[in-house]
Each structure stands twice: as structure tokens, then as C-alpha cells.
Amino acid sequence: MSIFLKRDGFNLIEVIITIVILSIIATGLSSLFSVTADTPIILNRRRAYMYAESEMEKLFNKSYDDITTISRTTYPDDGDFDYEIIVNEVETGLKSVRVNFYASGATEKIAELYSLFVKTALSVCDDFEENGDRPPPLEWNPTSGWRVVEDPTDRTNHVYRYVGRDIGYTYPSSLSGSNYKEECVFFIKSQSSLGFSHVYLGGRVNPETGSGYYIYVDVFLLFNIAFYRPYLIKIDSTGDEHTLSTLPIFWEFFSGNYTPIHRIGLKFDGSNISYFFDSDTGSASDSEFTSGTIMLRGENQNTRIYFDDVCVEGE
Numbered sequence: 001m002s003i004f005l006k007r008d009g010f011n012l013i014e015v016i017i018t019i020v021i022l023s024i025i026a027t028g029l030s031s032l033f034s035v036t037a038d039t040p041i042i043l044n045r046r047r048a049y050m051y052a053e054s055e056m057e058k059l060f061n062k063s064y065d066d067i068t069t070i071s072r073t074t075y076p077d078d079g080d081f082d083y084e085i086i087v088n089e090v091e092t093g094l095k096s097v098r099v100n101f102y103a104s105g106a107t108e109k110i111a112e113l114y115s116l117f118v119k120t121a122l123s124v125c126d127d128f129e130e131n132g133d134r135p136p137p138l139e140w141n142p143t144s145g146w147r148v149v150e151d152p153t154d155r156t157n158h159v160y161r162y163v164g165r166d167i168g169y170t171y172p173s174s175l176s177g178s179n180y181k182e183e184c185v186f187f188i189k190s191q192s193s194l195g196f197s198h199v200y201l202g203g204r205v206n207p208e209t210g211s212g213y214y215i216y217v218d219v220f221l222l223f224n225i226a227f228y229r230p231y232l233i234k235i236d237s238t239g240d241e242h243t244l245s246t247l248p249i250f251w252e253f254f255s256g257n258y259t260p261i262h263r264i265g266l267k268f269d270g271s272n273i274s275y276f277f278d279s280d281t282g283s284a285s286d287s288e289f290t291s292g293t294i295m296l297r298g299e300n301q302n303t304r305i306y307f308d309d310v311c312v313e314g315e
Helices: 012-033 042-060
Strands: 070-074 081-091 094-103 109-118 122-126 140-142 146-150 158-162 168-172 180-190 194-205 212-222 225-235 241-246 250-253 262-269 272-277 280-285 293-301 303-314
Touching: 042 081, 042 094, 042 109, 158 168, 158 293, 180 194, 180 212, 194 262, 194 303, 212 262, 212 272, 212 293, 225 262, 225 272, 225 280, 241 280, 293 303
Parallel strands: none
Antiparallel strands: 070 081, 081 094, 094 109, 122 303, 140 168, 146 158, 158 303, 168 293, 180 262, 180 303, 194 212, 194 293, 212 225, 225 241, 225 250, 262 272, 272 280
């Protein structure tokens, strides 16, 4: 005879079996969703791999010499995990790197990433031309307002234009170093009788915070007269600017809507930082930032900034 019989009320055996089944289901769900050091779960692993990928990405934006071991410790962004970065120099100029994550206090790894880092000399120029099948030499990560366009003063050329009124920036992926020199050219489009642009070329920049060193050119346009004031500045992790050096004010007449082209650059050698605006040069000493990527930044008021020929050389 079937245990389960259609009738009013409950049989004691039915109640007991139901309680046992519900208990088994509750135990299974508890083990699936509980977070313990000894029993990592799928969600823990996903979070751990997300954090590991983030830490590896940070290493890609460091110079070779700044990639060093971090002993196991609590992960600063999430106390549920411990992490470590193990770096070994396999041979001169080649490092192996492992990023490991653990549930807090556990011995078993729940996420592990591995990569090799090669010490190479930086030598790249981006003229923003497609040049047939050649891929772009640099892959840029811009905020809104940046675009590669036809050069309005030379239809055979292309330039990198920034049109935003607020500060906007762009930087290349997977390019970082310590001691290198960089330069670019720029010109400004005037769209009114009165306007200004703030032009930045940065080096040793942390792309997450924008902190680093910059040659900053304050450009003021009045009718067809352009005034340029170049500075060497440091932007700290809070976004505050600190002037390290200045160059003399330069001014010029220009015809039409576009200023002449000007060249700016930076060079890093340890704590020594030199910079130039055309033929004017200056220098300063500062050791807060030792490595990082390059960055273009801009800001406009009734103007447009055009960058071209961004070149980096060093290590």
C-alpha cells in the first residue's frame, strides 16, 4: 500500500519523511552558501579571481624594477581574503610573477594567476596614422572628448583631438617605465576672440589616480595673439598640483583659427626631471614617483587641442 494516500490530515510517517527531506535540503544550501576558511565557495573564487586580475593589471602598469614580492597579508580591499605576490628573477631581464589569493586564514589557494615580465627598452612613436595594415603602435584609453581626426591644417595627416571643457585624459595600455624621455607636438584651435587651453604631457603617471609629473602649458588666446606659460608640475594622489619649475612666458601672433605647432617633452633620470617647451628648457629634482605610464590631458574654453607625434624612448 502506498504511504502517501489522498485523505484529510497527515500521517506521522509523512511528517517525519518531510522533515528529513527538508533537513537534507537545508544542510546542502548551508554548505553551498556558507563562507568558511576551509570550505571556499564558487562566489569566493570568482571574487578572488577578480581581485587577482586587478593586481596583475596594476603590475602591467609598473616598471620592471618596481615589480617586487609582497608577502602574504590581508587583502586591503576585502578582509575576507589574504593575498601574496611572488616574484622570481628567472634570468637577467626576465621575472616570473604569481598572484595568489586565499580565504582569510586558510591554507588552500582559491585563485592563482601567473605571468612573465620582460625588461625591455621603450621605443615607440604614435603619429595616429593607420598606415595600411599596420596596427596602431599604442592603444589609448581615453575619457570622453578624445578622437583621432584629420589634421585641419594638413589633410594628409591625422591628429589626436580633445574637445572637452573639463579636464580629460588618455593614456596607453601596457606602457610603463622608470627612466625615459617623451615628447609630443600640439596646436590649438581658437573658436572665439577669447579662450584658453590647458595642455598636459605626463610621465611616471599612475593611471588610476592621475598622480605623476607633467609639463603643463597654460595657453591664453586673445584675438590672434597666443600666450604660453609652461610649468613642470607634480600631481599628487589627491589631485593637488605642486609647481616644481617654470619657464618664461612666450607669446606670438597667429593667422586664421589655428596656432603654430609647438613641441613639449619630459625626461626622467632617477630623481632628476628635465622638461622643455620648444627651445626653452628647465629641470627639477623630486623622488616621490619612480615609475608609471605617459598621459595626455587637456582642458578647453572656446578652444580645441590637437596632439601629434607622441614618442617615448628609454626603459
